[in-house]
Amino acid sequence: MICFNTKYWPLVYFYVDDNGMNENDFEEYKKTYLKILLKCKKEKIKIILISDLNNQKNLEIKYVMKQAYFNLKIEKFNRLYVEIVCVFLTDKSLKKMLNMYFNICKPYCPYKICKSYNIINSFIKDTLNKDYDTN
Numbered sequence: 001m002i003c004f005n006t007k008y009w010p011l012v013y014f015y016v017d018d019n020g021m022n023e024n025d026f027e028e029y030k031k032t033y034l035k036i037l038l039k040c041k042k043e044k045i046k047i048i049l050i051s052d053l054n055n056q057k058n059l060e061i062k063y064v065m066k067q068a069y070f071n072l073k074i075e076k077f078n079r080l081y082v083e084i085v086c087v088f089l090t091d092k093s094l095k096k097m098l099n100m101y102f103n104i105c106k107p108y109c110p111y112k113i114c115k116s117y118n119i120i121n122s123f124i125k126d127t128l129n130k131d132y133d134t135n
Contacts (some may be wrong), residue, residue, distance in 0.1 A: 040081035
């Protein structure tokens, strides 16, 4: 299951449970993410996206490729409505794969792979000069 938490808007917390990703989940993810971008457009606001990938030990490469293609298609909207991306990740091998992804697919905004919420908070403060407690 995929979850977007927008309770602390403009912080948007993205999470995938232990079951991982499947085709239906990915399609739902895309629909929900596009709704969030439409809300940004309507409210004229940018989000701070926090992606928690810690449960993705068995992330299939096909979903990484699908994500890259999806980002390419909506790049204009990401540039307009995503201020920064914080990837919450503690797994070092997955971090290497993500770094390769960002080398191939150039990021559309500042991003950081963070191993703790305190690092996420510091990155937001350093980048945007805004205080958030993402814990």
